[in-house]
Structures are given as C-alpha cells and as structure tokens.
Amino acid sequence: MAYNLCSSPSLFQDVPSVSFSSSSSSSRKFKFRNMSSSSFQPFPCHSFTSQSRTLLHAPHVSLQEPISEELPAEGKSPSYYKSSRIWVNPRSPRAKQLERKSYDARYTCLVNVAKSLDSCNPSQEDVSLVLKILGDRVLEQDAVTVINNMSNSLVAPFVLNYFQRRIRSTREAILYNVTLKVFRKSRDFDAMEKLFDEMIQRGIKPDNVTFSTIISCARVCSLPHMAVEWFEKMASFGCEPDEVTYSVMIDAYGRAGNIDMALHLYDRARTEKWRLDTVTFSTLIKMYGLAGNYDGCLNVYQEMKVLGVKPNMVIYNTLLDAMGRAKRPWQAKSIYTEMMNNGLSPNWATYASLLRAYGRGRCGEDALFVYKEMRGKGMEMSTHLYNTLLAMCADLGLADEAFEIFEDMKSSATCLCDSWTYSSLITINSCSGDVSEAERMLNEMIESGFEPTIFVLTSLVQCYGKAGRTDDVVKTFDQLLDLGISPDDRFCGCLLNVMTQTPKEELLKLKYCVDKANPKLGSVVRYLVEGLEEGDGEFRKEASELFDSIPEEVKKPFCNSLIDLCVNLDLLDMACQLLDLGLTREIYTDIQTKSQTQWSLHLKSLSLGASLTALHAWINDLSQVLEAGEELPPVLGINTGHGKHRYSDKGLASVVESHLNELNAPFHEAPDKAGWFLTTQVAAKFWLESRDLVTA
DNA sequence: CTAGGGTTAG
Incomplete structure (x- = not known):
C-alpha cells in the first residue's frame, strides 16, 4: 500500500x-x-x-x-x-x-x-x-484543529454544532473539550458552565480533560474557589484526577491561598507515583515564591532534581523570579550560572527576572552587565523589557542609563512608552531630587495620554518633600484625591517620611493630608504635631490601633518615621514608647543580642531617630544590669552597618559615632570589622557608673 | 500547532 x-x-x-x-x-x-x-x-x-x-x-x-x-x-x-x-x-x-x-x-x-x-x-x-x-465528510481531527485555533467564543458553539451534525464520534467529549478551550481563551467562565450542562444533558460523560480545562479557566478568571468547587465535583462524574489535574489544582489551591491543600495534593501525586513533570514543579516553585517561602522554592528545585526531572527554561525563569522577589541576587546569579552550564540560553523572561533580581538586590554592576549582554546579543526588545530595564535603573538610581534607555525606546518603532515607562522615569528623577526633570516627565506622560498613577504621585510627594516644597506636596495630595485614587499605605508612609524632613512650622499642612489619607495615622500624628498632652497610655493605645490596622510590610517604615518625627520634635518619651511598641510587637527583631562573650546592639534596619532611641534604651538596660549587681560580658558592640543608609544621605555609622562622642561613650570603631563600634567590659562599666553619678 | 497544566512589573 x-x-x-x-x-x-x-x-x-x-x-x-x-x-x-x-x-x-x-x-x-x-x-x-x-x-x-x-x-x-x-x-x-x-x-x-x-x-x-x-x-x-x-x-x-x-x-x-x-x-x-x-x-x-x-x-x-x-x-x-x-x-x-x-x-x-x-x-x-x-x-x-x-x-x-x-x-x-x-x-x-x-x-x-x-x-x-x-x-x-x-x-x-x-x-x-x-x-x-x-466538504461533507469532516474528519474529527480536522474539526478539533479548527476549533482549537478559534478564539471567538460567540461563534464557537455554532461551529461545535456544525461538526456534531457531521461527525459520528465515539469520543464526543473531545469536541466539547476543545470548545471549552475557546471559552477559556476569552475567559468566559459562564459560557463554560453552560456548555458543561449541555454536555451532561446530552448524556456525554465529561473526562479529566473537561475538568482540567474548566478548572484552569477558573484560575485565569481569578476564581480559585470555583476551581476548587469543580475539582471536588469530579468524583461525582466518575473522574479520578490524574497528574495534569493535580498540577492545575496545586496551582489553583496555591492561588486560593490554601497552600497546605496544594502541598497535600503534591504529596498525594508523589505517593501515588504519578509521573511528575516540570510543569508541576514550576507551579510549586511559583506558588512558594508568591507565598514568600523562598527556601521552599529552592527545596522544590532540589527535590525535582533528585527525582530525575531535568529543569527547563521555565523552571529556571520561575526560580530567578522568586530569588528576585526574595532579594537574593547572589542566588539568582548562581541559578543563572547553572542554567548556562546546562546549555540553555536566556530568553526575555530570563533577562527580565535577572534585571529585577539585580535591581532589587542593589547589584548595579551585575544589572548593567546584563543590560550590555542583552544589547550585545541584539535581544529583541518589547515595551515590557524596556520597562524592566527602567525599573532596574530606578531601583539603583541610575539616571544617566535610564535616559539612554528611554531614548533608545523612543526611537524604537514597535515599543511604545506606557504609564510604567513614565512612572520609572519620574521615580528616578524624584529620587535624585531633580524636581524640574520629574515635572517635565510628568507633563510628557500626561501629553502622551496617560493619567498620573498612585506610583507617580507617591514619587512626586517624595520629590517635593525632599526639596522642601511643602505646598507642592499638598497640591500633589489633592491631585491624587481629584483623580479618585485613595491613598494606600505606601503613599501614607511617604507622607510620613516627608514630615520627618519638614520644618516644624509647616507640619500642620501635612497633618491635614495624613488625617484625610489615614485617620488612624492622623490621630497618632496629632500627639506629636499638636503637642497633645497624653494621659493614661492614650498615645500607646492609639499607636497600637494603628499598627493593628496596617499590613506587616509597612509597619517598620511607619514606626521608623514616627520615631524620627518624635526625635525631631524633642519628644523623647514618645519616641521610647514607640520603640518599645515596635519591640513588643516584633516590628523590630534581634536589635539586642547576647552571647557569652559579647552583647550587641544592631541598628542596621532602624532609621536615624530610631537608632538613637534604641541606643538610649540599650544604655539604660546596661545601667540596670550594673545596678542589679550583675556583670557585663567581656565585649560590648554596636553594629551600624556600613555604606549609605536607606534613611539618610549620611551613613548611619557617622551619626551614631558623633552621638557616642557627645555622650563620651568609650565605643570605638573596630579597625577590622566595618560598621562595628566596640568597647570592653571595664571601660563600659567605668563609663556607665560615672554617668550614673552625674545624673544622680 | 497537534483535545487538558507552568514563566512578564510598582
């Protein structure tokens, strides 16, 4: 034949x-x-x-x-x-x-x-x-291919009907399944449920493909609870989940916030000896990454290799993305190296993840090296990739490079600037304190037809605050409200930070904004700005309520700024109360550590005001130890960290050093340990006792 | 591309 x-x-x-x-x-x-x-x-x-x-x-x-x-x-x-x-x-x-x-x-x-x-x-x-x-005799395979390549969910049911009248199939579910895929493409979950009902009414038995398609549609429609509902329905239709269904459900449970359930399914898939492939593993890595469990990502990766599954590009890119979120640029680097050693060459997703990891991880040289490599390779650029480059520049404060990239982008025929593009540029200029350039970019953004976003306006508040232009801060705040945007926690944190740089006589203008943006924060700020008399732990109670109401990631910046504001206004008692609150609520952790040989004070994650407040609290604690007749360890140390401090142009080290000098404290910078100030038990004891005599 | 699952931002 x-x-x-x-x-x-x-x-x-x-x-x-x-x-x-x-x-x-x-x-x-x-x-x-x-x-x-x-x-x-x-x-x-x-x-x-x-x-x-x-x-x-x-x-x-x-x-x-x-x-x-x-x-x-x-x-x-x-x-x-x-x-x-x-x-x-x-x-x-x-x-x-x-x-x-x-x-x-x-x-x-x-x-x-x-x-x-x-x-x-x-x-x-x-x-x-x-x-x-x-023609009249249509092959089922051809019908499948046709529907599979369609995307119009309104037309698809008619096509399905046409084929059903011409094809006698023993596996009628197939045409339904492939039609469900069209609905998935247009994210039409309702249409999906309707077609499923039709299937049932016509007596056609749904299979695993039917369910995994519906479940994954629920996922892309951001309806994770529906995904769970449909998964649980499977058994009543006589369907046993297989590895693909598990893979989809692991993702759906992960996105529904039910990580335990996701891991339970993974365990089950493993014990039932399903052939686990890279898709399941990349799903797990992604899930751990979104949940902030970055070691979990690496564990999955290890386990995957142990099980003999070879990592592919998606696995590497997902891992790189997770390490970027984790702010672990060094791990991103070693994963990238391993990827290259395995003979895979980076694609856009790889570069985007690497740039993000190096940008957020403050690895300027590495980030610029990636940029050069992309250029050298003639990497095909997209708006998103350009924006990733610009966001990296914003993270690293690379104004000149950003300008160069922006010009390059504008000369590209295919990559149009969007609101992300302008946002990064405005942030860069705001951080470097270039008010007029930031305003110029804002105008260009508006002329290009984009409304300012909350990110843009947050940057501008910071910019005007730094330049001492309090009225423009207020104007920007009003603009935010006019645009119908409600201030978020980041924005409030930024307002609070601006207050720490604003002279006392202008603070009331900003208090107006804070009050409007977040009344709870406003009532705490009131004690500081209006010199409100506080009786009976009122202040602490209000501050506690504030910290109860805000998410974890903004607690420390809020607390730091509030303490700074207290220190600026000479409200040391309230500064101490806030620090104590921060310690008891574990907003600050491991500030004081004790070993057999050394007690230390760690100030690296604190703002300037909070550092000085913590230093005072520590000195008081040491005095109390002596008063109680107990011994100090052989060495006492203060770790300020070195390099530029997040909250100050000057390094934290130099501020702490001059403060120690003012106090006549016998701490001296360690010659072999950058960022450490050390003293001995004898010197500390002598100083603390003489100090107590003076204050007594 | 081949009836179902995974990788793009504040």
Whole structure:
C-alpha cells in the first residue's frame, strides 16, 4: 500500500509527492499523531490563502475534491500525478521533512478556516458557509484543529454544532473539550458552565480533560474557589484526577491561598507515583515564591532534581523570579550560572527576572552587565523589557542609563512608552531630587495620554518633600484625591517620611493630608504635631490601633518615621514608647543580642531617630544590669552597618559615632570589622557608673 | 500547532 501524502504536486512547488512501499515495515511509524495511517486523507490547500474572502468565494474548491477514493495500486501512479513523483525512503530525513511540510500545509489551511470563523457572524448560516469548504465528510481531527485555533467564543458553539451534525464520534467529549478551550481563551467562565450542562444533558460523560480545562479557566478568571468547587465535583462524574489535574489544582489551591491543600495534593501525586513533570514543579516553585517561602522554592528545585526531572527554561525563569522577589541576587546569579552550564540560553523572561533580581538586590554592576549582554546579543526588545530595564535603573538610581534607555525606546518603532515607562522615569528623577526633570516627565506622560498613577504621585510627594516644597506636596495630595485614587499605605508612609524632613512650622499642612489619607495615622500624628498632652497610655493605645490596622510590610517604615518625627520634635518619651511598641510587637527583631562573650546592639534596619532611641534604651538596660549587681560580658558592640543608609544621605555609622562622642561613650570603631563600634567590659562599666553619678 | 497544566512589573 502506498501512502500518498500530497495528492496534487503542482500545489507544492518544493514538495514532491511521496510514496512508501508497504514492504518497508517502518512505514507504520510514518503516521500523524492521533491518526491512523489509513484514516488519513490528504488534500491540497491551494485555495487557502491568508485571505479569508478568497476562501469563502471559491466554492468550486473543496478540501476533499482531488482525493482519490481508492489508493493507487502498488507501483502504479494515480491519474492525478503529473510530474515530479519521487520515491523516498521513509526512513530518510528527506521523508521526515516531506511529512513535516505536508502536515504543516494542512495545518495552515485549518488555521485559516479558524480565522475566518473568528471573524464571521455568530449564526449557523454564516458558520456553515465558511465550513462548507471542508466538504461533507469532516474528519474529527480536522474539526478539533479548527476549533482549537478559534478564539471567538460567540461563534464557537455554532461551529461545535456544525461538526456534531457531521461527525459520528465515539469520543464526543473531545469536541466539547476543545470548545471549552475557546471559552477559556476569552475567559468566559459562564459560557463554560453552560456548555458543561449541555454536555451532561446530552448524556456525554465529561473526562479529566473537561475538568482540567474548566478548572484552569477558573484560575485565569481569578476564581480559585470555583476551581476548587469543580475539582471536588469530579468524583461525582466518575473522574479520578490524574497528574495534569493535580498540577492545575496545586496551582489553583496555591492561588486560593490554601497552600497546605496544594502541598497535600503534591504529596498525594508523589505517593501515588504519578509521573511528575516540570510543569508541576514550576507551579510549586511559583506558588512558594508568591507565598514568600523562598527556601521552599529552592527545596522544590532540589527535590525535582533528585527525582530525575531535568529543569527547563521555565523552571529556571520561575526560580530567578522568586530569588528576585526574595532579594537574593547572589542566588539568582548562581541559578543563572547553572542554567548556562546546562546549555540553555536566556530568553526575555530570563533577562527580565535577572534585571529585577539585580535591581532589587542593589547589584548595579551585575544589572548593567546584563543590560550590555542583552544589547550585545541584539535581544529583541518589547515595551515590557524596556520597562524592566527602567525599573532596574530606578531601583539603583541610575539616571544617566535610564535616559539612554528611554531614548533608545523612543526611537524604537514597535515599543511604545506606557504609564510604567513614565512612572520609572519620574521615580528616578524624584529620587535624585531633580524636581524640574520629574515635572517635565510628568507633563510628557500626561501629553502622551496617560493619567498620573498612585506610583507617580507617591514619587512626586517624595520629590517635593525632599526639596522642601511643602505646598507642592499638598497640591500633589489633592491631585491624587481629584483623580479618585485613595491613598494606600505606601503613599501614607511617604507622607510620613516627608514630615520627618519638614520644618516644624509647616507640619500642620501635612497633618491635614495624613488625617484625610489615614485617620488612624492622623490621630497618632496629632500627639506629636499638636503637642497633645497624653494621659493614661492614650498615645500607646492609639499607636497600637494603628499598627493593628496596617499590613506587616509597612509597619517598620511607619514606626521608623514616627520615631524620627518624635526625635525631631524633642519628644523623647514618645519616641521610647514607640520603640518599645515596635519591640513588643516584633516590628523590630534581634536589635539586642547576647552571647557569652559579647552583647550587641544592631541598628542596621532602624532609621536615624530610631537608632538613637534604641541606643538610649540599650544604655539604660546596661545601667540596670550594673545596678542589679550583675556583670557585663567581656565585649560590648554596636553594629551600624556600613555604606549609605536607606534613611539618610549620611551613613548611619557617622551619626551614631558623633552621638557616642557627645555622650563620651568609650565605643570605638573596630579597625577590622566595618560598621562595628566596640568597647570592653571595664571601660563600659567605668563609663556607665560615672554617668550614673552625674545624673544622680 | 497537534483535545487538558507552568514563566512578564510598582
């Protein structure tokens, strides 16, 4: 028997017809996936140009027309062979290539049908008109390919109906499943549920594919509870979840915030010896990353390798992204190195993750090296990738590089600037205190048709605050409200930070903003700014309520700024109360540590005011130890960290050092340990006792 | 691309 893969050679200039001798046993292997050799009916595709109009108005052309009903007898050419008939050994690469080309051509035809359907009216008549071209005998496989390539969820049900009337299938769920996929593409969960009901009513049994499609649709529609609901429904339809369903559900549970359940499923999948593949692992890594469990990400990665699953690009990119979130640039680097050693070359997602990791991890040199490498490789740029570069520059304060990248972006024909682009540029200029350049960018943003976002306005508040332009801070605040944006915690934190840099006589203007933005914060600030007398722990109670009401990640910056404000206003008692509150609520942790040989004070994560307050508290604690007749350890140390401090232009070290000098404290900078001030038990004891004499 | 699952921002 000869398989004739291309019945009309003239249609394929470079694809000659092929026949395979039945004597070759390998011809069995030569078939298309999901299709038995005998069921394959080749057809020419000459009428299928990319123009769907041509397609529709070519009624004399049928996909099936030139097909010979009888396959040619061995060694005899069918009548429609004209020329260029070549015998090809089915084992040869040439045969594989021909198979490929023939398949591709057929596939392209069906994709074009799908495209025409997408742009036609959602009616049975119009759908029939397009589909007539497939002839009366439609192959199930072709129907699947057509629907699978559609994206119009209004037309899809008519197409399904058309095919159902022409195809007698023993596996009717398939056409339903592939139609469900179209709904998934347009995120139409309601349509999905409706079609499922129809399936049931027609007595067609849903299978795992049905459920995993519905579940993953719920996921992309941000309806994780629906995903769970449908998963739990499976059993009542006689479906046992398999590895794909587990993989989807691990993700759905993760996104629903039910990580325990996700891990439970993973355990089950593992003990039931499902073949776990990279998709499941990347899902797990992603889930741990979003939950902030970064060691969990690395554990999954290790476990995956132990189980013999080879990491692919998606795994590496997901890991890199997680390490970026974790602010662990060094781990991102070693993962990237491993990726390269495994012979994989970075794509856009790799670069985006790396840039983010190095930007957030303050690794300027590494980040710029990535940028150079991208340029050197001629990496195809996108708006998103440009924006990632600009965000990296904003993280690292690289104004010149940002300008260069921005110019490059504007000269690109395909990558349009968007509100993210301007946002990064405004942030960069705001951080470097360039008010006029920040304003110029804001204007350009507005002229380009983008409204300022809360991120832009937050940056501007910071910018004006730094420049001492309190009225413009207030103006920016009002602009935020005018745009109907409600101030978030970051914005309030920024206002609070501006207050720590504002002279006392202007603070009332900012208090107005804080009051409006967050009344709880306003009532705490009132004690400081209005010099409110506090009786009976009122202040502490208000501050406690404030910290109860804000999310974990903003507690420390709020507390730092509030303490700074106290210190600026000489309200040391309230500063101490806030520090104590911060310690008891574990907003600050491990500030004081004790070992056999050394007691230490760690100030690195504290603002300047909070550092000085913590220093005073520590000195008081040490005095009390002596008063109680107990001993100090051999060494006492203060760790300020070195380098530039987040909250100050001056390093924290120099501020603490001059304060220690003022106090005549015997701490001295350690020559071999940067950022440490040390003293001995004897010196400390002598100083503390003489100090107590003075204050007594 | 081949009836189901995974990687792009404050």
